[in-house]
Amino acid sequence: MTFTTAREIRDAVRSKERSAVEICRDSLARIEAADGAVHAFHTVTADRALARAADIDRHHDLWRDAPLAGVPVALKDNICTRGVRTTAASKILESFVPPYDATAVARLERAGAIIVGKTNCDEFAMGSSTENSAFGPTRNPWALDRTPGGSSGGSAAAVAARMASIALGSDTGGSVRQPAALSGVVGLKPTYGRVSRYGLIAFASSLDQIGPLSLTVHDAALSLGVIAGPDPADATSAPEPTVDWAGALTGDVRGARIGVPSRMLDAGVDPEVIRAFRSALDVLAGRGAQIIDIELPQARHAIPVYYLVATAEASSNLARYDGVRYGFRAREDTLAAMYRRTRARGFGTEVKRRIMLGTYVLSAGYYDAYYVKAQQVRTLILRDYETAFERVDVVAMPTSPTPAFGLGERLADPLQMYLADVFTVSANLAGLPAISVPCGFTANQLPLGLQLTGRHFDESTILRIADAYERETGWWKKEPPAI
Amino acid sequence: MPTAFTREHVEAIAALANLELDPSELELFARQLSDFLAYADQVRQVDTAGVAPTAYVARGRQRLGNERDDAVAPSLDRRDALANAPEADAGAGLFKVPRVLG
Numbered sequence: 340m341t342f343t344t345a346r347e348i349r350d351a352v353r354s355k356e357r358s359a360v361e362i363c364r365d366s367l368a369r370i371e372a373a374d375g376a377v378h379a380f381h382t383v384t385a386d387r388a389l390a391r392a393a394d395i396d397r398h399h400d401l402w403r404d405a406p407l408a409g410v411p412v413a414l415k416d417n418i419c420t421r422g423v424r425t426t427a428a429s430k431i432l433e434s435f436v437p438p439y440d441a442t443a444v445a446r447l448e449r450a451g452a453i454i455v456g457k458t459n460c461d462e463f464a465m466g467s468s469t470e471n472s473a474f475g476p477t478r479n480p481w482a483l484d485r486t487p488g489g490s491s492g493g494s495a496a497a498v499a500a501r502m503a504s505i506a507l508g509s510d511t512g513g514s515v516r517q518p519a520a521l522s523g524v525v526g527l528k529p530t531y532g533r534v535s536r537y538g539l540i541a542f543a544s545s546l547d548q549i550g551p552l553s554l555t556v557h558d559a560a561l562s563l564g565v566i567a568g569p570d571p572a573d574a575t576s577a578p579e580p581t582v583d584w585a586g587a588l589t590g591d592v593r594g595a596r597i598g599v600p601s602r603m604l605d606a607g608v609d610p611e612v613i614r615a616f617r618s619a620l621d622v623l624a625g626r627g628a629q630i631i632d633i634e635l636p637q638a639r640h641a642i643p644v645y646y647l648v649a650t651a652e653a654s655s656n657l658a659r660y661d662g663v664r665y666g667f668r669a670r671e672d673t674l675a676a677m678y679r680r681t682r683a684r685g686f687g688t689e690v691k692r693r694i695m696l697g698t699y700v701l702s703a704g705y706y707d708a709y710y711v712k713a714q715q716v717r718t719l720i721l722r723d724y725e726t727a728f729e730r731v732d733v734v735a736m737p738t739s740p741t742p743a744f745g746l747g748e749r750l751a752d753p754l755q756m757y758l759a760d761v762f763t764v765s766a767n768l769a770g771l772p773a774i775s776v777p778c779g780f781t782a783n784q785l786p787l788g789l790q791l792t793g794r795h796f797d798e799s800t801i802l803r804i805a806d807a808y809e810r811e812t813g814w815w816k817k818e819p820p821a822i
Numbered sequence: 823m824p825t826a827f828t829r830e831h832v833e834a835i836a837a838l839a840n841l842e843l844d845p846s847e848l849e850l851f852a853r854q855l856s857d858f859l860a861y862a863d864q865v866r867q868v869d870t871a872g873v874a875p876t877a878y879v880a881r882g883r884q885r886l887g888n889e890r891d892d893a894v895a896p897s898l899d900r901r902d903a904l905a906n907a908p909e910a911d912a913g914a915g916l917f918k919v920p921r922v923l924g
Contacts, residue, residue, distance in 0.1 A: 438902035446910075531879055546877035571890065575878070637907035643862035654839060661840070663917050674922045683842035691841060695832070695851050697857060698839040708866060709859075714875030716868050723874060754857055770879030795881040 345410045345504045345558040346585075349451075352409035353653045359392035359409030359453065366411035369502045378488075379497040379655060381416050383423055383456040383721050391453050405451030406565055410676050412447055413503035416457040417464055418549065419538035420444055423454075427540045428472035429462045431666045438604050442539020443507060443549050443566040443575065449726030455503055455601050462687045463657065464509055464542045467517060467759040468749065471689040476746055479522060479744035480819035481785055488521030488759075490514040491552065494524035498552050499705050499786075499819055505562050512645050513543050513738075513763025515550040516775035517526040520738035520788025523777050523819065524803070526552045527559040530796050531770035532577035532740040534563075535570035544575075546645075546767040554815045556806040557569065560584035563798060572730065579796050587799050588806040593627030594771075595677060595804055598731030600635045607758070608740045615787045616780040618622035622811050623735075623804065633727045633734065637719040642757055647700050647713035653690075654697030660685060667792045692753060721769040728794050733801055737761045738775040738788035772798045776805040777814040784820070809820030827852040 351357040367385050374380055388411070392472045395402045395409055402408045417427040419437035421577040426432045440448075448454065449810040456462025461471040477492045479485040480500040485771060487496040491508025495518035498506050508515040510528035527550045533551045543637060551562035563584050604613060620630050622759025627763065662681035669680035686694070708818035725779075727734060740761055749756040766773040773793050778789035789808065793801040807814065825917040829848045831853065836843045877917065909918040 435906055438898060438905060439856070577880075637868070640865055640868060643858075643865045646858065647862060649919075652924065658840070662908060663919055664903075665906035666908070672920055674920050677920050678840045679842040681843075682840055686841075688847070691843070691847065692851060692854060694839050694841060695830075695835055699835050702835065702838060710864070711875050712868075712870065713865055714877060715870035716865055716874040717876040718873050719868070719870070721879060746841060753854060754861060758916065768879075769880065795879075 343504065344554050345407060345561055346412050347407050348504060350407065352395070353403055359395040362390060362409050363392035363411060363453055363455070365389050366503055366619045368454065369500065369660060371396045373480070373502060376478060376483055377480055377496050377500055378475060379458050379493040379500065379502060380456045381426060381428070381459055381474060381493070384407040384423055384454055387423070388453045388455045389424065395451060400813055402451050407447065408451035409502045410452050411455045412452040413456055413458050413494055413497040413506040414444060414454060415456070415460050415491050415506070415508045417460060417509055418444060418507055418542040419441070419540070420454065420457065423457065425457065425540070426474070426476060427463050428666070429687070429690070430473040431660050433473070433667060435463065435783070436666050438536070439538065440620050442535035442570045444538065446471065446566050448623060452505070453526060458497055458506060460483045460489070460493055462690050463492035463540065463653070464490040464511055465653070465689050465693055466513055467756050468744070469493060469518070470746065470750055471687055478746070479743045481523060482743060482783070485785070488518030488739065488743060490518070492518045492522070494552050495519050495524055495526065495777060498524045498554060499612065501818065503603050504554060505558055507549055508552055508754050509539055510548050510550050510767065511546045511649060512767050514758045515552060516738050516763050516773060516788070516790060517759060519552050519775045521743040521786065523786030524548065524552050524554060524815070525559045525777070526775045527557055527798070528773050529563060529567060529798055530577070530764060530772040533567050533579070533772070533796065533798070535573040537570055537572035539782060543649040544641065545652060546649055556774070556809050557585055558589060558801055560588060560802045577796070581801055584798060584802055588803055590807050590810050591802050592623060593629040593642045595733070595800070596631055596731040597623060597628050598631050598633035598734045600638065601632050603635065603638060603736065603762070607743065608737065611739060611742065611781045612737045612787055618791060619714045619778040619789045619808060620735065622810055623670070626807055627805070630813055631731050633731060635723040635727060635734070637723050640716050641765040641768060642761055644716045645760065645768060646696070646757060647709050648717060648768070650693040650697030651701050651710050652697070654694045654701060657690070657694055689753070717768045720765050724765070724769045724771060732793070733804060734792040737791050738762060738790040742781050742785035742787060764791050769796060772801060774801045774805050776809055778812070782793060826856045
């Protein structure tokens with residue numbers, strides 16, 4: 340049978356219409372059938388998943404009210420799972436088995452979710468195509484010769500191909516939203532601090548945020564309700580109270596003020612992307628939302644600011660991979676040689692490139708000129724959004740300037756790859772919540788995404804508007820042909 | 823401010839990062855770092871007089887370093903912490919590294 344949404348599965352398990360074991364077997368069968376072609380997964384935890392599903396069936400009364408009872412979930416392989424190999428798609432962590440669970444993982448399991456496996460991504464989440472993986476690329480279920488986007492491309496492909504109904508990704512500059520858009524699923528980056536980063540392998544700590552990918556906006560809201568909330572293990576997690584996000588999806592967008600930074604759409608955006616974006620705005624206007632033109636004047640600098648800040652933080656975070664406490668070690672006679680050789684052999688090219696750039700911008704003589712300067716422009720970008728939010732409730736943009744691009748197409752030119760993030764990075768720099776929801780297809784049947792960015796801690800409004808749009812259009816119901 | 827990186831310059835950065843690069847990587851990164859910094863030059867042109875830098879964004883009740891008591895609490899078991907080490911002496915509770923001093 341066709342795989343269904345988390346809500347449908349949870350309800351079916353709750354009413355005993357389906358058992359958790361049957362649901363789990365469906366999910367594993369989809370992975371078995373489709374993942375040879377797609378390569379969404381690094382690790383499939385079949386035995387563990389079936390044992391947990393059996394436990395939920397056996398103790399049905401205990402799990403009946405759990406919000407994700409029996410729901411198959413995939414996890415990006417940079418999110419730690421106790422006893423299950425977690426690689427961040429890097430050779431340097433190829434054999435790493437975490438001794439603890441990420442907080443988001445523990446919360447999912449407490450809510451009855453069944454973890455079916457760990458998904459492919461760009462190494463240490465550094466990339467926009469899932470091609471920078473030490474274990475080979477993931478293919479887009481809508482067109483196997485294209486990338487699913489990245490860096491959470493395995494998570495996006497797993498949901499798109501109905502192998503799992505929810506997946507977690509991490510979003511540092513668009514790594515949940517962009518692959519969601521390019522793979523035709525929903526992707527939510529919560530407000531910075533909304534979800535604990537404990538157990539997320541760090542890339543850029545001031546930007547990283549765990550978020551769900553799902554078939555529907557409702558499932559994204561349901562997932563957020565499970566994983567959000569303060570955590571003593573992450574000092575940057577926010578004490579803000581959580582909300583019944585799924586319960587707040589009223590379908591009503593009358594009077595909602597949607598800001599559109601039209602000047603950002605002027606150049607370098609695929610005409611089919613623009614067309615789908617404009618018609619999505621028409622749908623929302625038709626349901627009673629107001630469309631208001633806004634300016635985000637400093638957002639045009641968001642990509643270089645992002646890459647200066649993110650690489651600086653990454654160069655520091657990745658200093659821990661030195662062959663001593665975990666992961667790969669090159670055998671050398673001296674400590675200094677061991678460090679250098681371990682990192683040379685353990686890291687891939689994109690990771691080295693970013694460590695080099697980050698080390699340079701933090702080095703004596705360049706720190707003020709690049710790193711501090713980028714942080715100042717980051718302040719201006721944040722102010723642009725705060726000014727815009729005086730007039731509008733959300734900001735709408737396409738999620739990606741193009742549909743899914745071909746495997747190998749952008750690998751030789753890192754700068755061109757970085758431009759894939761033009762609409763997504765500013766939400767990370769400003770710490771804002773943002774969602775990508777499917778908004779149609781190109782003539783070649785490649786999915787496209789609409790992005791809505793909201794005020795800090797106002798996931799409710801972007802979820803409500805995205806859900807209202809989804810109710811009207813229902814793009815998610817279409818299944819990819821490649822599976 | 824260098825506009826083009828030499829191989830020697832790239833080697834010096836690699837040394838700071840404890841990375842060993844092969845000759846093709848030195849050449850590749852010299853070119854790509856130059857390209858990126860030329861692209862990023864637009865950031866250096868922005869007027870930021872009097873603008874405070876943002877290291878990270880915290881809003882509402884969120885604060886860096888949520889205050890908590892500095893109390894001793896159970897942490898990772900030593901054996902678990904050593905389990906992923908490429909070389910360790912579990913009995914002694916030590917990570918092992920190559921010789922540091924001659």
